[in-house]
Structure formats: C-alpha cells, structure tokens
Amino acid sequence: MSDGFYEHLFGVRGQVALVTGGTRGIGLMIAEGLVRAGARVYVASRKVDACEAAQAALSPLGECLALPADLATVEGCHALADEIASREERLDLLVNNAGLTWNQPIDEFPEKGWDRVMDLDVKGPFFLIQRLLPQLRAAASHERRAVVVNVSSVNALKPSGLANYSYAAAKAGLNQLSAQLARDLMDDHINVNVICPGPFKSKMTAPLYATEEMDRRMIENFPMKRWGAMEDVAGLTIFFASRAGSYLSGQVVACDGGSTAIG
Numbered sequence: 375m376s377d378g379f380y381e382h383l384f385g386v387r388g389q390v391a392l393v394t395g396g397t398r399g400i401g402l403m404i405a406e407g408l409v410r411a412g413a414r415v416y417v418a419s420r421k422v423d424a425c426e427a428a429q430a431a432l433s434p435l436g437e438c439l440a441l442p443a444d445l446a447t448v449e450g451c452h453a454l455a456d457e458i459a460s461r462e463e464r465l466d467l468l469v470n471n472a473g474l475t476w477n478q479p480i481d482e483f484p485e486k487g488w489d490r491v492m493d494l495d496v497k498g499p500f501f502l503i504q505r506l507l508p509q510l511r512a513a514a515s516h517e518r519r520a521v522v523v524n525v526s527s528v529n530a531l532k533p534s535g536l537a538n539y540s541y542a543a544a545k546a547g548l549n550q551l552s553a554q555l556a557r558d559l560m561d562d563h564i565n566v567n568v569i570c571p572g573p574f575k576s577k578m579t580a581p582l583y584a585t586e587e588m589d590r591r592m593i594e595n596f597p598m599k600r601w602g603a604m605e606d607v608a609g610l611t612i613f614f615a616s617r618a619g620s621y622l623s624g625q626v627v628a629c630d631g632g633s634t635a636i637g
C-alpha cells in the first residue's frame with residue numbers, strides 16, 4: 375500500500391522537460407525515462423526525420439514533442455528556446471545532452487576538430503541555458519527548484535585511450551561551467567548538476583563495438599561487465615529532477631558502472 379511518498383520523492387509527473395540530442399543514444403534514453411515517468415518532454419536535434427522518429431517512438435508512452443534545432447550555433451539555441459517559450463510558461467528541467475566527439479592523432483588534429491566540439495559541447499549549453507532562464511526561473515521556487523542537467527563524460531575526469539583532445543577539454547570545461555552556474559543560479563532556485571556517462575551503446579561509440587569480438591572485449595574491461603542501460607542514465611536524471619535530488623547542486627556524478635573509481 376502506498377501513501378504517495380514514493381511519488382512525492384521520485385515523481386516528475388507534470389514536469390516540463392527539454393532534452394537536447396534526445397533523438398537517439400543517451401538523450402533518447404533520458405527522454406524515454408522522463409516520458410514514462412509522466413513528464414511532458416521536448417526533444418531536439420538537427421535532423422527533422424530523427425525528430426519525427428523519436429516523437430513517434432515515445433508518444434505512445436506519454437507526452438513527447440520533437441523540435442528540430444542546430445544547437446552548435448547561438449542562433450539555433452535562441453530559436454529553440456524561443457519556440458519553447460512560445461509553448462510553455464515554465465521549464466522544470468533542461469538536459470543539455472547533445473554532444474559530439476572528434477578523434478584524430480595528435481600530429482594531424484585539425485582546428486575544425488576543436489571548433490565543432492567546443493561549439494556544441496560547451497558553448498551551446500551556455501547559450502541555451504541563458505535564453506531559457508525566464509522559463510527556468512518561472513518553474514523555480516524555494517520549495518521546488520528548477521533543474522539543469524549537463525551531460526558531460528568520464529573523459530572530463532580522466533584521460534581515455536582515444537585521441538579525443540578537444541572532447542576531453544570541452545567536457546572538463548562543461549563541468550567547470552556547471553559549477554560556476556550552480557553558484558550563480560543558486561538564488562534563482564535553479565540547480566545545475568552534471569552526469570558523466572561511462573560507456574553506453576550509441577552512434578558515438580558504435581566504432582568501439584563494431585564486431586561481436588570487439589564488443590566482448592569491451593565488456594570484459596568494464597567493472598560491471600555490461601554497457602550502461604536506459605534505466606541507469608534516465609534514473610539518475612529523474613533523481614536530479616525529483617524532490618529526492620533537490621538538495622544537490624554543483625554535483626558531478628559519474629554514471630559509469632564504477633569504471634572511474636575502479637578502472
């Protein structure tokens with residue numbers, strides 16, 4: 375028998391959320407979890423067909439609306455924020471998940487590999503948060519704080535074996551930007567926290583498990599002997615967005631099956 379305490383603690387029903395890069399991979403996992411938990415979830419990415427597919431896949435589970443946007447540009451961030459503002463008075467949860475990486479040996483790593491990664495992985499989240507502040511502030515109060523979750527990477531915490539120089543720097547930058555924003559938005563009742571995913575299967579990581587043999591060898595090296603799953607990253611996001619996570623701001627949580635601590 376339930377007295378509603380569980381829903382009070384972990385519920386996000388009725389919240390309005392935006393998940394960038396929510397059309398595939400980790401963003402789609404987070405969006406699915408939020409939709410299933412009863413939030414109204416906007417997902418955004420560049421490709422119109424990917425947006426339509428995500429909306430079609432998640433709508434049978436609850437409320438999901440997809441909005442195409444290029445979040446590597448300030449104009450794209452403004453256009454998305456303005457579209458949200460035209461539809462919603464308040465935004466309870468913003469998940470800055472859209473990101474890309476660039477791998478190339480150090481001797482030939484190009485400037486383009488810096489600009490593209492920094493634009494999407496650090497600059498975009500800042501300008502999206504900035505433009506959505508009125509809606510985040512409208513959702514926030516002393517009793518019920520609004521929440522920003524920035525999706526970073528374990529590569530922000532320790533070097534990887536990949537030649538992803540700009541990515542490691544961008545994600546470390548995102549972590550520090552989040553700490554600064556957690557401080558500056560404290561009195562606006564807006565929490566800013568960071569999820570650092572470890573290995574999750576997605577288009578970004580597909581080259582790492584291209585064959586069954588590669589997949590098996592990858593898993594052997596993971597402390598928990600498995601890839602991250604939807605419940606892992608969606609559960610942590612729901613925790614941050616719910617009453618249970620309300621006393622946390624400026625926190626960085628590695629959602630990595632123990633690999634940062636153990637590996």
Ligand SMILES: NC(=O)c1ccc[n+]([C@@H]2O[C@H](COP(=O)([O-])OP(=O)(O)OC[C@H]3O[C@@H](n4cnc5c(N)ncnc54)[C@H](OP(=O)(O)O)[C@@H]3O)[C@@H](O)[C@H]2O)c1
Nearest residue numbers: 395398399400419420421444445473527573574576577578
């Ligand atoms: N997978 C992992 O193991 C892992 C580990 C650590 C951290 N992460 C982080 O988790 C986040 C998601 O990664 P993922 O593995 O799920 O990647 P993914 O499969 O490549 O998905 C990236 C998402 O971002 C969107 N996107 C890309 N460029 C965009 C742009 N300019 N504007 C708007 N949306 C854009 C993509 O859709 P469109 O192509 O339609 O734009 C897609 O929905 C990233 O921030 C990544 O750095 C992932």
